[in-house]
Amino acid sequence: MILDFKTLAKEYGTPLYVYDFEYMRAQYCALKEVFGGEKSLISYAVKSNSNLSVIQNFAKEGSGADCVSIGEVKRALLAGVKPYKIIFSGVGKSDVEIKEALELNILMINVESEAELKRVESVAKTLGVEARISIRVNPNVDPKTHPYISTGLHENKFGVEIDIAKRMYIYAKNSSHLDPVGIHFHIGSQLTNLEPLSEAASIIADLVRSLKAIGVEIKFFDIGGGIGVKYYGDEELIDLEAYALEIKKAIKGLDLTIVCEPGRFLTANGGYLLTKVLYEKQNGQKRFTIVDAAMNDLLRPSLYNAYHGVELLEEKESEISTTDIVGPICESGDFLAKDIELPPLSSGDLLLIKSAGAYGFTMASNYNTRGRACEVACDDEQGCRVIRRREMFEDLIDAEKLYLQGE
Numbered sequence: 001m002i003l004d005f006k007t008l009a010k011e012y013g014t015p016l017y018v019y020d021f022e023y024m025r026a027q028y029c030a031l032k033e034v035f036g037g038e039k040s041l042i043s044y045a046v047k048s049n050s051n052l053s054v055i056q057n058f059a060k061e062g063s064g065a066d067c068v069s070i071g072e073v074k075r076a077l078l079a080g081v082k083p084y085k086i087i088f089s090g091v092g093k094s095d096v097e098i099k100e101a102l103e104l105n106i107l108m109i110n111v112e113s114e115a116e117l118k119r120v121e122s123v124a125k126t127l128g129v130e131a132r133i134s135i136r137v138n139p140n141v142d143p144k145t146h147p148y149i150s151t152g153l154h155e156n157k158f159g160v161e162i163d164i165a166k167r168m169y170i171y172a173k174n175s176s177h178l179d180p181v182g183i184h185f186h187i188g189s190q191l192t193n194l195e196p197l198s199e200a201a202s203i204i205a206d207l208v209r210s211l212k213a214i215g216v217e218i219k220f221f222d223i224g225g226g227i228g229v230k231y232y233g234d235e236e237l238i239d240l241e242a243y244a245l246e247i248k249k250a251i252k253g254l255d256l257t258i259v260c261e262p263g264r265f266l267t268a269n270g271g272y273l274l275t276k277v278l279y280e281k282q283n284g285q286k287r288f289t290i291v292d293a294a295m296n297d298l299l300r301p302s303l304y305n306a307y308h309g310v311e312l313l314e315e316k317e318s319e320i321s322t323t324d325i326v327g328p329i330c331e332s333g334d335f336l337a338k339d340i341e342l343p344p345l346s347s348g349d350l351l352l353i354k355s356a357g358a359y360g361f362t363m364a365s366n367y368n369t370r371g372r373a374c375e376v377a378c379d380d381e382q383g384c385r386v387i388r389r390r391e392m393f394e395d396l397i398d399a400e401k402l403y404l405q406g407e
């Protein structure tokens with residue numbers, strides 16, 4: 001949809017996150033569609049953007065939720081996701097989290113180690129229930145993405161090797177407090193190459209077949225998330241039809257529900273960070289554009305050296321030159337873009353940071369005692385509305401001020 005960023009900046013101030021709910025829903029539907037004809041569940045990876053209204057926007061379409069903390073599970077429930085569509089993943093779950101997840105009767109807990117399997121069993125035993133679990137298997141394929149967001153190699157901390165997984169499934173089958181219903185892999189994020197995904201899918205599908213032979217009946221084939229998106233604009237992306245086809249091919253002959261856990265694919269390009277120019281300065285030969293958004297609002301450039309497109313929302317005639325877009329935080333790593341071409345800017349000019357809908361606000365912090373930005377959502381039906389108000393100074397000190405000592 002067409003968004004009037006200038007009016008939004010005037011109305012809600014900057015820095016401002018703006019989400020296009022129409023775009024996000026369209027992404028969801030495109031993915032749901034390619035798995036049509038199969039039993040499938042799209043479980044939105046809440047960590048990519050956990051605003052309640054964002055989750056609700058997907059829940060209304062029938063989405064499930066992939067959660068990596070009990071906090072995310074509770075967000076999903078609050079936003080209207082059905083418990084039987086919620087998956088609890090993550091490499092380190094505490095007993096308290098496991099207990100709550102079992103009490104909330106979610107679809108399944110994704111187990112990532114033998115030790116964790118035993119914890120889940122013992123908590124389930126205490127509660128007198130049978131825990132539905134899936135095991136995250138590390139298929140040891142190279143996802144060909146950034147090392148920070150690669151998760152499917154043995155050198156990463158995620159999942160367990162095939163042999164260990166087999167042992168765990170046998171253990172779970174023989175336990176009266178574990179019900180092994182699913183199998184899971186997630187090899188990395190921002191994947192732009194189909195091959196590692198289809199390789200992983202065949203490896204895991206073969207494991208399902210050999211488990212079946214020994215009496216372990218898997219029902220959910222969870223292929224993780226990781227579908228890449230355009231940041232530069234000219235990337236070759238995974239073709240969704242081909243992706244679905246590869247998965248269907250891998251599980252041919254098996255009676256499985258395909259579970260897909262997209263995060264970035266659903267949200268990244270449906271989000272923008274709107275920021276205002278404060279000043280420009282020149283240090284020697286180097287030009288800097290200082291804006292009111294910073295690494296505490298959008299960490300990806302500082303953390304991964306990630307690229308985000310920047311668009312100037314003003315008409316300028318003057319000649320362009322190279323500049324770095326930096327924030328007010330006292331860190332040299334505080335930048336949003338480097339070496340981009342822009343005309344000279346003045347205080348108050350608006351810049352749009354693109355592809356900021358995933359891992360944007362969710363990674364925001366209060367570093368330098370900066371309140372987190374306001375979030376606004378737009379759709380055809382309701383226009384634009386606040387879905388999280390800007391944080392105030394009071395919000396930031398609320399949990400501390402009680403403890404100040406008197407004279």
Ligand SMILES: *Cc1c(COP(=O)(O)O)cnc(C)c1O
Nearest residue numbers: 045186189225226261262263264
């Ligand atoms: C992060 C994560 C996802 C989502 O990854 P995207 O790259 O945002 O699609 C899905 N599943 C698991 C287990 C994850 O950890």
